[in-house]
Amino acid sequence: MWVTYKKGFQAWLRLEKSLSDNSVEAYMHDIEKLTQFLQLQGWMFTPAQLELEHLQKFIRWIAELGMTQTSQARIVSGLRSFYKYCLVEQLTTIDPTALLEAPKLMRTLPDTLSFQEIEMLIDAIDRSKTEGERNKAILETMYSCGLRVSELVGLQISCLFLDSGFVRVIGKGNKERLVPIGDNAIKQVNIYMEHTRRFMPVKHGHEDILFLNRRGAALSxxxxxxxIRDLAAKAGIRKNISPHTFRHSFATHLVEGGADLRAVQEMLGHESITTTEIYTHLDREFLRMTLASHHPAFNKSLPR
Incomplete structure (x- = not known):
């Protein structure tokens, strides 16, 4: 019975919402969890027959399975999207998720890298190896542009406007944005293209991909x-580092430097400003520390 609803929802996510395959798969996984729960309960309900109390019991069930609060909140978000689809397609006239509460989450920033630590990572690259110039160009581009790793590996040569200092990035939901790229990254991308990439065999269909592996295909x-993990080990950096660390460091350094939050939102490709506002918490701490270090009246007695 739910197979038809799932297929319709999947098509709606792809065609109407223009979501990526990874996002669609995540939403479908959430709905699959719900149908598993319904089967275990022996409930033969259609989406229109499900009520708030049924969904509340489902959320308690996944919590008892040991699912984290973040995962629970994501599933609640998936259920809301499913019922939005049901309302649009007139499969139901009531949305039982309207009063469904998700766990309250503490929004925290992961580890960020200082500018010195980023330089340490770049210096750890063995540029005598074939992939050395490519890897340096990758790190310079990630830090300069604040790209998601999926955006980096899919970056196209035709989207580089290095003379103007911009790259066109294809982000979530195939949404495009123009992002400034710094001089160091421009210089290193040109070095990589001139001295490494032009001599590489290129796999059919990957001719426009900027960063290639040894077989001439896009990197994973x-x-x-x-x-990045290997470079961190070589550089002696013990923080929990991933490609996303560069994106967080990019945003953190911008906000610390006084960048307008709307500008940061645009460069990161955040759909909502509330996603970007997580960096204001760090900004406030940075401002407090700056004040403590430089303001004569902060934590000191005023002269009488």
């Missing part, structure tokens, strides 16, 4: 993760 996200 896992390869970027492993590269």
């Amino acid at each position: 996200r896992v390869m970027i993760f492993l590269m």
